[in-house]
Amino acid sequence: MKNLNEYINEGEKYIKGLHQAEVGDYISIGFQGNRNRHVSKITKILDTNRLVDSDGNIFGRNGVIERRKGGWAKITPKGNIVSAKIITQTEFDKQYKEIKVNFIKDKIADQDIEIIEKIIDMFVGWAQANTKNISRFD
Numbered sequence: 001m002k003n004l005n006e007y008i009n010e011g012e013k014y015i016k017g018l019h020q021a022e023v024g025d026y027i028s029i030g031f032q033g034n035r036n037r038h039v040s041k042i043t044k045i046l047d048t049n050r051l052v053d054s055d056g057n058i059f060g061r062n063g064v065i066e067r068r069k070g071g072w073a074k075i076t077p078k079g080n081i082v083s084a085k086i087i088t089q090t091e092f093d094k095q096y097k098e099i100k101v102n103f104i105k106d107k108i109a110d111q112d113i114e115i116i117e118k119i120i121d122m123f124v125g126w127a128q129a130n131t132k133n134i135s136r137f138d
Contacts, residue, residue, distance in 0.1 A: 014088050017063040018042075021051055026087045029053070029065075029073060032080040038072035039087065059084050 014020065018027065021042050030037040040053040051059045055071030065082040068074045073082050108116055113132075120128055 014086060016085065017061060018051055018059055018084060018086060019061050021061075021086055026092075027053060027059075027084040028087050028091070029057070029082065029084045031073070031076040031082045034076075034080075040071070040084075053084075 021027065023042055023045060025042045027040055027042060028037045029040055040055055040057070042051050043054050044052040046052060046058070049061060050066060051061070053059065055073065056069030057065055057071065057073045058067040058069065060066050063083045063085055065073055065084070068076070068082065076082055108119065111119075120126070
């Protein structure tokens with residue numbers, strides 16, 4: 001049995017859908033058959049307990065869109081299901097890391113091999129044990 005401190009420190013666990021959504025929460029909107037997702041923010045909770053995002057779309061608490069008002073959801077095919085979920089901090093951290101890694105990849109790809117080797121040598125505790133092969137042809 002858990003004591004009171006364990007309950008206090010446990011924190012809130014995310015449940016699927018928008019059941020826990022509040023004004024100011026970020027949501028990820030996607031539609032059936034597409035990998036890409038659109039990020040929006042909850043701006044209002046209606047009297048009917050429906051949620052309005054920054055684009056004006058209205059969602060039920062289960063996450064399914066009820067009215068496509070604007071933005072990304074309006075151009076989706078009518079037959080496809082559009083749904084949303086709350087973005088967790090883990091997802092934000094992963095997205096931030098991917099942006100930084102892609103930035104480094106883009107900047108390093110244009111550099112000479114000598115500069116890339118110096119950058120690799122800067123990482124403390126990392127070693128790369130390969131050698132450059134040599135060909136007779138240019």
